[in-house]
Amino acid sequence: MEPEKKEEQKTPEEKSTEGKETPVVTRSMREQSCPTCGAEEPSMPAVLPDPSWSTERLIAATKDKHMLVRSNAIILLSKREISESLEALIESLKDEEYLVKSNAMVAISSYGKQVSDRIIEALSDADKDVRAGAAWILGELKDNRAVQALEKVAKDEYPLARIQAKASLMAMGRGPKQQEKKPEPEEPGAESGAAKEEKTE
Structure with missing residues (x-):
């Protein structure tokens, strides 16, 4: 007869994880960069x-x-x-x-408006982040000389540059204006409400 195999003793922790999925281990956990996972404090410059x-x-x-x-x-x-x-x-x-x-x-x-000329020039920079940053700065400076350049950046291919330019234009009172509702033309032969009231009196 074969000797009976003894059942392996499992710790309570092992039993509690039976049938459960393997936990996800993120890169930050492996690199110990998460403070809740025993991470070290971020390094400070000397x-x-x-x-x-x-x-x-x-x-x-x-x-x-x-x-x-x-x-x-x-x-x-x-x-x-x-x-x-x-x-x-x-x-x-x-x-x-x-x-x-x-x-x-x-x-x-x-620095105020003394930088306006250089920042307006920066709206045409090849770097998208420079264009976006320049658009924000000009909204703070509120220099009307930048309006035309900002309107161009408001159509920029870079979303953040567009958003910053539009926000700056609005801050300068140059945002899109709501079109006034025009009265609908009356149908031929239709009488106005005032005319109808006169006839009923």
């Missing part, structure tokens, strides 16, 4: 830009691999001479991180 940095160093920092470094550099650049910082800020509109791009838009608009 040094963040500060006001003591030279303009040249801040411009270089806008290309740093760390998003926080780029964002802080942009904020500080907006306090520097426009002639030194504007082109670097426009270049930052191409950044892949929205926080960096939005900081660049705010930084450029803080």
Whole structure:
């Protein structure tokens, strides 16, 4: 006779998972980048830009691999001479991180209408994100000289550029106007309500 096979002892955890589908394991779990799965805290840059940095160093920092470094550099650049910082800020509109791009838009608009000519020119930039960012900035500046260029970008192939341009035009009071309803023409021989009332009196 064959010896009876002893039933393997299973732990309560193993029993509770019997018949259940294998859980989905995401890449973030494997790489331990989720805080609820034992992830380590996101790395912080060793040094963040500060006001003591030279303009040249801040411009270089806008290309740093760390998003926080780029964002802080942009904020500080907006306090520097426009002639030194504007082109670097426009270049930052191409950044892949929205926080960096939005900081660049705010930084450029803080210079006021003195940047209008350059930003109107940026509406024709080959880079779609530069066009979108420039459209938003001009909505903040409300410079009527930009209306024609914004109307062109409102038909841009890039959806975000179109949206920003239309929003800026509306902010400048140049949005699409509702057509006034015209009274429907009366049928030949039909009497108006007022004429009918006169006859009944």
